Amino acid sequence: MNFKELGINEALVKILKDTGITEPTPVQSESIPHIKAGGDLIGEAQTGTGKTLAFLLPIFENISPTVNNVQALILTPTRELAIQITNQALKLKEGKDINILAAYGGKDIGSQLKKLKNNIHLIIATPGRLLDHIERKTVDLSKLKTFVLDEADQMLLMGFKNEVESIIKVTSKKRQTLCFSATLNSDVKKLAYRYMNDPITVTIKKEEVTLSTIKQHVVETTDRRKQNALCAVLDEDNPFMAIIFCRTKRRADDLEVGLYQRGYNCAKLHSDIPQSKRERIMKAFRNADFQYLIATDVAARGLDISGVTHIYNYDIPESVESYIHRIGRTGRAGEEGYTCLFIDPKNNDMLEEIEEALKFQIPRRQVDDSFKKD
Template sequence: MNFKELGISQDIVNILKKSSITSPTPIQEQSILSIKQGKDVIAEAQTGTGKTLAFLLPMFENISPNINSVQGLIISPTRELAIQITEEAMKLKEAKDINILAAYGGKDIGSQLKKLKGNIHLIIATPGRLLDHIDRKTIDLSKLKTLVLDEADQMLLMGFKNEVETILKSTCKKRQTLCFSATMNPQVKKLAYRYMVDPLMVTVKKQEVTLENIRQEVVETTDRRKQDSLCAVLDKDNPFMAIIFCRTKRRADNLEVALHQRGYNCQKLHSDVLQSKRERIMKSFRNADIQYLIATDVASRGLDVSGVGHIYNYDIPESVEAYIHRIGRTGRAGEEGYTCLFVDPKDSKLLDEIEKTIKFKIPRRDLNL
């Protein structure tokens, strides 16, 4: 099946071609037509499956530029993800002149307010900033056609349940609601079904295959020796570009200072870093001006950077899903990837759980320190 058969106009198909997107992914194939027809959809799909275009394409088809009202709203849990969705939407704008507003914290609210005086058709927002606009009565969602909850599981995990419900209540009752989530846990289902009408369920199974392209190793160390172990591995591997994952913002801060002192080209990325700086860091990393990105899980949600050959798990993730999610950022599109997990004796229970789930005993890497 191609995009034309899914009801996507030739102008938009031409834009997709410019980005070398010629055929729909499974999630796009299963959901675009139903979304275009106005149905409510609950979709379970991982990052990297093409879900952003699965909702953006039919929304673009359904928005009328000559109607002066907000017709589409996409709510995203993090600023990074909101930025990424906005970038995708801006590319499509070449084909159809739709006014887009990105509303997230860290962006100057004054300029957002000024822009809202104009005619906005599509808003991409984080819950906090959107509520701010709703409270100030600077955004009117009464004529909304389509609302998207993106990464709904992450939204609830980050404690945005009340904000999301308040936003939903301030929209037009007749709207179409789309819910995209990496996992369909009971809370997501409960929220979705409460606000949706007879939704279509679309599930794109996790592609275990991706792990086949990824060589995984474990370094057994202690928390005290972890920094030295990491540096020994980085010196030996010297990757072109890599992401180093830490469990908390403080751990990322400390590691960045330590690596800078040792002369490594690195930058940290987490939610306390100013938005403008985060955007600069991501641009530099995408351009390979930064070799090592030190990130927390929340800040890296939705990060899709091509060319990342190495992932270093400085801290073991909090769950098996998080481990698979982290390492899935390498070994994309048939490329070989490498991941290294640093474990302290207290991490052994979680390591067992990871190995049991991926049905694989991860080889140990000996550093001879």
């Protein structure tokens, strides 16, 4: 089935084609007709399955540019996700007179207030900043047609339940509600069903096959020698674009200094970095202006960057899900990917858990961690 058969208009199909998207993903095929028809939906789908377009395309089909009120709201837990969704929405609006507002913390509220004076059709927001606008009475959601709660599990994990409920209370009772989540745990279901009207559930199972396109290795080292081991691997691999994951902001800071001093072309990304700078870093990385992005899990949540060939887990993740989530950022769309995990002896228990979940022992990679870059 193609996008035209799903009821997507020619102009949008052309925009998708121009960006290299010709075939709908399973979550898009199953969701778009139901959303377009106005039904409520709960979608269980990981980042990277194409879920953003699954709700953006029908929203664009249903928005009336001549109606001057907020018709759709997409609520997302992090600024990075809000930016990413906004970028996709801006591509789709090409040639259509639809006004979009991205409302998230770290962005000047004055410019957002100015923009709200023009009639806004679609808002993409994080909970805190949107509530700020609601309290200032600069946003009116009383005629809202479609409400999307994106990454609902992460939203609850980050403690936004009260904010989400406060926002829902000021929306139209007749609205369509869509809830997307990587996992449908009981908290997400409870929240969803409380505010939804006879929703259908679309479940896109985690594609184990994606792991089959990713070559995995483990490097056994010690914390003291880990940086040397990483540099030895980076020099052997010389990847086109790579993300290096660290456990904490402090570890990311230290590693960036260490790699920079050794002459590697890198930049770090974590939540203490001002929003405007984070946006510049992400833009530069997408443009392949530097080779290595050093990131924490929170900062990298939801980032879908094409061209990432290698993932390096400088620090072992805290859960199996997190490991799969990290390494799933490479080997996309049938491409080959590579990932390398650096462990010291105290990580053995977590490594065993990961290998048990994967049902195989990850091959060990031998490196000379006495290596020093000249």
